[in-house]
Amino acid sequence: MMLRRPRQLWPYLFILPALIALAGTFAYPLAAVIRFSFYAGSVGDLTYVGTMNYQGLFQDPDFLQSILNNLKLLLTVPVMTVLALLIALVLNSQVKGWRHYRAIVFLPYILPATAIGLSFSYLLSGNGVLNTLLRNHGIGFLARDWLGSAANVVPTIGSVIIWQQLGFGIVVFVAALLAVPTELVEAARIDGATGWQIQWSILVPNIRRTIEFFVIVEAITVLSSIFTYVYVLTKGGPANTSSVMEFYIFQNGFENGAIGAASAAVVVLLVLASIFIGIYLRLQARAVRVAR
Amino acid sequence: MRRHASALGQQALLILLCIVSLYPLWFILQTALKTQQDYTRNPTDLPAPFSLQSFAAVFRAMPFAQWTLNSALVALVSVAAATVIALLAAYAVAFGRFRGQTTFLSLNIALMALPPVALVVPLFTVMVQVGLINTLPSVMLVYTGLLIPFSVFFLTNFLRELPLDVIEAATIDGASHPRILLRIVLPLSLATLFTLIVVNTIWVWNELLFALVFLQNNDGRTVMAGLALFQGRYSVNEPLMMAGAFLSILPLLILYLFSQRAFVRGMTSGIGK
Structure with missing residues (x-):
């Protein structure tokens, strides 16, 4: 068959370096990690064990705790979304400054989670700044061991995550709100709609797509990019109650030398x-x- | 009157929000400027007396200058490499026609969202096998690869907005694609490239997991990995740790003050309309 236009060769040459980099950084490691998940032992000395690693995972209370913590932390997503949306609506109403x-x-969103985690670890420790402030203001009964007790540690990590991600949501939502055509708002106002009616029935539905995007991006973040918070704030403690899947993978892969379990x-x-x-x-x- | 009250309420709410946003950062600076006795006595108050001791101590207690240099080198090399590789690929996606064009772009978008922790175990074994573990090139290589998906996505979105006829006219005039990229597209892309470089540099500067695992010699670490590891050793010397934390943030703060728009545009670009 004759080609009408000459076959373009140059695009393949242009994407070649990227393809090589992606193969080395993503394709090979993903294939290797799936293979490792069926083996036990260390790298030079792997033995095939079938699905043993997977069976082991679901009998390992530390792994179950880690998954559960990831799921609990997903609850930060609706919280930060609603907060960011409310604040964005306030900013969008042309507040001064x-x-x-x-x-x-x-x-906060641009700051390194390591440095921020260090700061929060002092702010939230037993005799840290937050508890000192609470005690000095006569509300000492609210003081808690924020990071050191199993009951509080996951909500505390969640709060730090919300603290850092909130500004991202606000900025994204304000940008979307600014793009809503002013005629829509004007028409509603002429029809007699008041401030909050305009906000909830005109503005919010109009930025629905942006909200959906934000929720998904944050869900991915909370599921798979919060290692730094856990490592710096708690190292998974106390007694592994604040471990998440990333931390479990790190611990098994590098501290316990259990490559198979980490890969599964x-x-x-x-x-x-x-x-x-x-x-x-x-x-x-x-x-x-x-x-x- | 009611309107006035609600405006006041809004201002109060926003000021409270700013305090909450800034306090942890303020706490880092305030604590860094205290002596340890002062901090133990009064963790919440202003430093009395102001002391630069801890900033000096950071450089004695940790190889902090070396760590900073390492971070800067790693960022420079990996961001530069990723930018060049991604610009070539994005140019092909935006202006070329080839099989698998949309698949290639979708692949990059999917990889943007892939958990980096999934790659860390096998990449570690590779780095051990090729003898790069504990050397800066190990993280430079991995960071370059990890930055490419977002960079391709970001640059493709930008290049698609450029007027196609300019490119076509140049092609008809017989200009080669490398030449068009260098002479026409590159000058039009400088602001966008700056934004991309800022966002990628911050990502590399802040990265902890790979730095922690790949660089295990004390002098060979990046700033973030060094700080995270020294946390255990000096956890009872709060002013020292906070001085280190502040110095690690300082370059970002300066960059943010001068190029806030680039930060915002780059960091929110994963969210479409």
Whole structure:
């Protein structure tokens, strides 16, 4: 068959370096990790064990605790979404100095979780700043061992995550709100709608797509990128009650030398993450269609 | 009157929010400027007396200058490599026609969201086998690869907005694609590339997991890995740890003050419309 236009060779040459880098950084490690998940032992000395690692995972209370903690921490997503949305609506109502407020609330999002974790570990320790403040103001009964007790530690980590991610949500939502056509708001006002009615029935539905995006991006973050918080704030403690899947993988892969168990945990994490990644891909595809 | 009260309420709410947002950062600086006795006596008050002791001590107690240099080198090399590789790929996706074009872009978007922890065990074994473990090139290579998906996505989105006829006219004039990329596209992309470089540099600067696992010699660490590991050793010297934390944040703060728009545009670009 004759080709009408000459076959373009150059695009393949242009994407080649990226393909090589992606193969080395993603394709090979993903294949290797799936293989490792069926083996036991150390790298030079692997023995095939079938699905033993997977069976072991679901009998390991530390792994079950880690998954459960990831699921609990997913609850931070609706909380930060609603908070960010409310604050974005306030900023969007042309409050004086809103640009400055926006710049300040975004700042935590760019800061290294390591440095922030160090700061919070002192703020939240038994005799830390928060408890000192509570005691000095006559509300000492609210003081808790925020990071050292099994009952409080996961909500505390969740709060630090919300603290850091909130500004991201606010900035994203304000940008979306600014893009809502003013005629829509004007028309509603002429029809007699009041402030909050406009907010909830006109503005919020109009930025629905942005909200969906934010929820998915944060769900992926909370499921798979919170290692630093756990490592710096608690090292998974007390007694592994604040471990998450990432931390479990790190501990087994590097501290316990259990590559097989770590790799099986990776596969479980990937299965869970792929649900959200699939939704994220669909949202991106929709965004491209909308743009065209 | 009611309107006035509600405006006041809004301002109060926003000021409270700013205090909550800034306090942990303020606490780092305030504690770094205290002596240890002062901190133990009064963890919440202003430093009395102001002391720069802890900042000096950071450089004696930890190889902090070396760590900073390591972080800067790693960021420079991996961000530069990823930017060049991604720009070539994004140019092909935006202006070329090839089989698997949409698949390649979707692949990059999916990999953007892939948990990095999934890769750390096998990449560690590779680095051991090729003898790069405990050397900076190990993390430089991995960071370059990890930065590519987002960079391809970000640059493709930008290049698709450029007027196609400019590129086509140049092709008809017989200009080669490397030439068009260098002479026409690159000058138009400088602001976007700056944004990408800022976002990627911050990502590399802040990364902990790979740095912790791959760089196990004390002098060979990055700032974040060094700080995280010294936390155990100096946890009872709060001003020292906070001085280290503040110094690790300082470059980001300066960058943020001068290029806030780049931060915002780059870091929110994963969210479409």
